[in-house]
Amino acid sequence: MGLGKLIGWLRGTREPAAIPDALWAETLATLPFIDALDDDEKSRLRALCQDFLAQKEFTSAGGLELSDTMCVSIAAQGCLPILNLGLESYRDWVGIVVYPDEFVIPRSVEDEFGVVHEYDDIASGEAWAGGPLLVSWRDAQMAGDGYNVVIHEFAHKLDMINGDADGIPPLPASITRQDWETTLLAAYDDFCDRVDSAEARGDSSEAFYETTGIDDYGAESPGEFFAVMSETFFEAPDVLRQAYPALYAQMRLFYRQDPATRPATADYGASDDAPEN
Numbered sequence: 001m002g003l004g005k006l007i008g009w010l011r012g013t014r015e016p017a018a019i020p021d022a023l024w025a026e027t028l029a030t031l032p033f034i035d036a037l038d039d040d041e042k043s044r045l046r047a048l049c050q051d052f053l054a055q056k057e058f059t060s061a062g063g064l065e066l067s068d069t070m071c072v073s074i075a076a077q078g079c080l081p082i083l084n085l086g087l088e089s090y091r092d093w094v095g096i097v098v099y100p101d102e103f104v105i106p107r108s109v110e111d112e113f114g115v116v117h118e119y120d121d122i123a124s125g126e127a128w129a130g131g132p133l134l135v136s137w138r139d140a141q142m143a144g145d146g147y148n149v150v151i152h153e154f155a156h157k158l159d160m161i162n163g164d165a166d167g168i169p170p171l172p173a174s175i176t177r178q179d180w181e182t183t184l185l186a187a188y189d190d191f192c193d194r195v196d197s198a199e200a201r202g203d204s205s206e207a208f209y210e211t212t213g214i215d216d217y218g219a220e221s222p223g224e225f226f227a228v229m230s231e232t233f234f235e236a237p238d239v240l241r242q243a244y245p246a247l248y249a250q251m252r253l254f255y256r257q258d259p260a261t262r263p264a265t266a267d268y269g270a271s272d273d274a275p276e277n
C-alpha cells in the first residue's frame with residue numbers, strides 16, 4: 001500500500017492551531033447531526049478537534065490530495081463520540097490514512113489445515129489494532145444519512161482499547177459488564193433474526209435499511225453491531241431508541257451523551273412515529 005506524503009496546515013504542529021471560523025462553519029453545515037449540538041457542546045468539540053488535529057497524523061493514499069476540509073470533517077466526526085470521554089480515549093494510535101474512495105485490503109487467512117488463503121477485501125474503512133485508522137473520503141462524505149464510516153471506525157478504536165473489537169469496550173463505573181453484555185447481545189440476536197428474515201424474503205440490504213434505518217452489516221458480529229449502532233446512536237438516535245431502548249440507554253451512559261434530546265436532523269425509514277422537531 002503506497003501511503004501518500006504527510007500534508008495539511010496542521011501537520012507537524014504539536015501546538016493546537018485554531019480551526020478558522022469559516023472552515024468550522026462549513027464543516028458544521030455538512031454534518032447536520034453535529035450542527036444539532038448545543039453551543040457549549042459545539043465549542044468543546046471544536047477545541048477537541050484542534051487538539052486531535054495537533055496529535056494525529058493525516059496521510060493520504062490512492063492519489064488523494066488532502067485538504068483542510070477533509071481533515072477537519074474527519075476530526076469533527078471522529079471526536080463526536082469522545083466529546084465527553086476525552087482525547088485520551090484515542091491515545092494508543094496516531095495515523096489516519098484517507099483514501100479517495102473504497103480501497104482494497106489484501107487479506108490472508110490460514111485454514112484448519114494450515115493452508116493460507118489470500119484474497120482482497122474492498123473496504124470503506126478499517127481500524128487496525130494499535131495502528132492507523134483508514135477511511136474512504138467518498139464514504140465519509142455520506143455522513144448524515146444514518147451511515148457514518150468515520151464514527152464506525154472510531155467506535156472500533158474505542159472497542160479495541162481493551163483488546164479485540166468484540167463490542168465490549170472499557171466501560172465506565174455506571175455500567176456493569178454483565179449489563180452491557182446482556183443488553184448488547186440481546187439486541188444483536190434480535191437484529192440478526194431481523195436480517196435473516198429479510199434475507200429469507202429476498203430483501204436487499206437497501207430495502208432492509210429503508211425499513212429499519214439500520215445498516216444490516218451490524219449482523220456480522222457483536223463488534224460490528226457495536227460500531228453500526230454507534231453510527232445510529234449519533235446520526236439517528238430515535239431509530240435506535242425505538243428499536244432497542246435498553247441498548248440506547250446503555251450507549252447513553254457509555255458515551256455520556258443523549259443525542260435523542262437534540263433536534264432531529266434527518267427523517268429515517270424506521271422513525272415514522274418520531275417527533276417532527
Ligand SMILES: [Zn+2]
Pocket residue numbers: 152156224227
Ligand atoms: Zn467495522
